[in-house]
Amino acid sequence: MADTSKSGAGETAARKGLRYVDDRLGTAGFLKRSFNKVFPDHWSFLLGEIALYSFVIVLLTGVYLTLFFHPSSSEVVYNGSYQPLRGVPMTDAYASTLHLSFDVRGGLLMRQIHHWAAILFVCSIAVHMFRVFFTGAFRKPRTLNWHIGVTLFILAVLEGFAGYSLPDDLLSGTGIRIAYSVMESIPVVGTYLAYFVFGSNFPGVDFIPRLFIIHVLLVPGILLALISAHMMIIWHQKHTDFPGPGKTEHNVVGTPFYPTFLIKTNGFLFLVFGVCAALGTFAQINPVWLYGPYNPSQVSAGSQPDWYIFFLEGSLRLMPNLESNIWGHTISWNILVPGVVLPGIMFNLLYAYPSLEAWITKDRGFHNLLQRPRDMPVRTGLGVMSLTFYGILYIAGQNDVIANTFHWSLQGTTWVLRVLIIIGPPISFYIARRWCLGLQHHDEELLHHGHETGIIRRLPSGEYIEVTKPLPPERAEVLAMQLGHDLSGHAALPSSENGHGPSGNGHRPVGMMARARGALEGFFFERHEPPRANPEDDEPKTLTRP
Amino acid sequence: MNASPTSSSRVAGRLSARRRSLASAAFVGVVLGVLGMLYAALAPGGQASTSADPAVQRGRDLYNQGCSSCHGFAGVGARRAPSLIGVGAASVDFQVGTGRMPLQHHGPEAPRSRVRYSQQEILDLAAYVASLGPGPGIPQFNDADWQKADTAYGGSLFRTNCAQCHNFAGSGGDLTYGKYAPSLSKSTPRQIYEAMVTGPENMPVFGDKQITPDQKLAIINYVRTIKSQADPGGAGLGRVGPVSETVVGWLAGIGILVIVTLWIGARA
Structure with a gap:
């Protein structure tokens, strides 16, 4: 009795606290709903979480760094404990970075964790984006979230570049110099724009303080707001899932947010922390003391940006040296095209892709179930093609280091990559699409014949039959849906409602755009095997002995 | 040398003006001959x-x-x-x-x-x-000479004159058409000095008026200091800048985390 009253009293105390909050904010209903929120289980759904958690690490370590960093271009003479730079004149920004690295307890570790987490942040955004793209998770109703995601990617790249540039070392100053020239290459407004951003001719004294505010306040603020929006939309729309037994367009199957998902995701948070801390401890990153202070008259061999800018560096390196002079004004195509036009096209295509695909496929339906890459061979092909294009630029951005490592000719690598950038993407599109079609073929065989057992049976008549083991019915059902068959027969659905087939409404399209759309649609859904109209064809193959 | 008296006796009395010009030609010949022998005796290379x-x-x-x-x-x-x-x-x-x-x-x-x-x-x-033939001799200095030179000054000189080919830490870099600036990790102080004064392979000569001997010793001190200095932030990753960092980031960073996600997914 005494025990009961004691626990009852304890319960009351806990409840009292909760009730106090609930009475004032009415949170109980929200919490109850939220705690029961269901999250599906698939490893690839955790990729976005890497981005979220590395962003948390970047924020936490970044706050520590701001306590010691001086965003100032004023000249000082270094007098700290790093002997090989003592007495060298440098900006306060660089001197404070050295101070942070050598004379602040834990400063270098924090800097390195910050930098590694930033690298992982952009890496994981990219990997997460691959998952979303290749599974069709960007389709309606999640188009807006795709747009937010692309914006986050661009901002993460800008934020990373700003952070890389802040210490004002020789490497980052070289990068800023390139950025300045890329701005200058924009016709008519270029020089004005560059002057506006830098406040003077390069390098000037205004840029570092401006970059600092952009890096620690403006972009992180926007990133935080957009990440919140990104996650609230996920929360509201619920997570997508791959088709599976009992999974439909109208339900979510998985583990509840509380306790299972919450504990798991927290564990994952600490794993991401652990990897960043281990990298920060054991792998040196951005050794600014070796680069030396920035001096416009100096440059180091092998000056590279961080990985997410490699593609721009590469496009600049691959572009032939073209320039024209129009009415006394020079237009540097060799900088304008690879530095401004190309990234503009690339990022706009990323934004536009969901709408483009929906326009071509006339797919206006809601999709909560994901597709496998093989289910949409053309989309997968386009994705692989873009990645090949990006990958070649990425490699070109480090071609001097590659040429030096393997003792190749630098010009040789440039020319090989120039050829590859033209022929590589179509070839990779073809291979990826054929690969998907092959996998589809395999799936069809599984569906109609089942697994091979390796047993060949001889019938009394002398006929030989290959014995196959049919798929379990729930697996067959899922596979049939993924292949775009309805469940009774084996014909492809004639409607586009599930996004698997052309609309094929029998009307000839009118107008040029409509005809183009129709042609693209046919291309999108083209299959190299005829639809199986006759189930009799799908009988197991028989071998007859003469 | 004694050809001029015989030739002068042969034409004596007939053309005194010609005799005079022949005598001067003989004199020039004598002077040139003496100079030539002097050169042969004194010039190096013989x-x-x-x-x-x-x-x-x-x-x-x-x-x-x-x-x-x-x-x-x-x-x-x-x-x-x-x-x-x-x-x-x-x-x-x-x-x-x-x-x-x-x-x-x-x-x-x-x-x-x-x-x-x-x-x-x-x-x-x-x-x-x-x-x-005359050329730069083997530099004579001992370790104490370069060790007392100014490291930080040497670093500034290194970044101005050397880093654009040999990279910021002397790890080497690529040049055109298969040429490259090698890593300085195995270079001895004497070899670094000799490279600067002789300009081997594709390297320019840095004469004593461009970079004074004291400055050369400062550069050597910087190169050697950087080389012997431990990497305070962990593994140095070859000191080639972001390229090797990127490989580590993709393989050890995101690579391990993707494996972790597969592990978590497999336990679901």
């Missing part, structure tokens, strides 16, 4: 005049065996290899002392390689090549 030095003699034998097939006898050069007259002892000490010579194969760059000659043999070869 084999006969240097053969007294035993190092040069030994060096000549080594040269004739190991180098003359490409560089020609007496270092005059040939189609396959340049003349060595005037390259100096420093050049020989650098090229042979780093194993670049004898050349293993023709290419855009002679790589650092196993040293084929003993220290004494290298000095003999250097003495012989130095005897062919």
